[in-house]
Amino acid sequence: ETGVTQTPRHLVMGMTNKKSLKCEQHLGHNAMYWYKQSAKKPLELMFVYSLEERVENNSVPSRFSPECPNSSHLFLHLHTLQPEDSALYLCASSQDRTTSVRQYFGPGTRLTVL
C-alpha cells in the first residue's frame, strides 16, 4: 500500500537535535494519527487530527510537537528528545475519526535517540 507515506524511514539524532517527521496521505481522508510503537509495548496513540484540528493529545511530552497544515500532511517536530523516545513512529489516516472505519498506516520512521 502506498496510500500513506512517511519520511524519513530511519532517523538517528542526538538529544540536542531538532528534527521533523513527515507524513502524507493520498487517500482523501479527514483524520490523521501519530502512534508510537516501542518494543514489547502496545501501539500508543499520541495525537489525532480531524479536519486539520487536533482533537486528541494523549499526555505526550512537549518535546513532541505535531503540526497539520492541511488534511493531507502531518508533521511531528522533535526537540531535546531522550533515549527512551527511540521507537517506531507510525502515521495513520482514516476516512473520519470514528472507530468504525479502518486505519491506513504508513511504513513508519525508525527513530534512534543517542
Added chain:
Amino acid sequence: GQQVMQIPQYQHVQEGEDFTTYCNSSTTLSNIQWYKQRPGGHPVFLIQLVKSGEVKKQKRLTFQFGEAKKNSSLHITATQTTDVGTYFCAPPGGGNKLTFGTGTQLKVEL
C-alpha cells in the same frame, strides 16, 4: 475503564499447524478490528466485526466476534510462512479512538 487482553503473547508453530489468538475485553464492544504487522512492517487492516456472534472468513483466516461482544478470535488453518507476524485486535477505546491490544506474535517453522 476498558481493559483489553490478547493471548497468547507468542506462538511458535510448525508449518501446517493451526493457530488461534484471542482478544478479551472487560466491557461490551460496538465493533472490533484486526490488524497484521509483518516483521519490519507496519500494521495492515484485516477485518472489522460488528454483529454479535459474527463469523467472517478470509481464505485460511476465520474471525469470530463473541455472542456477548466482549471477545473475539482469529484462527488460521494450516499456517504458512507467509502468516508470520504480529496480529493485533483493535476495539474502540474511550474518546472515539481505537485501542490496540498487545498483539500475538506468530512464528512459523518449516
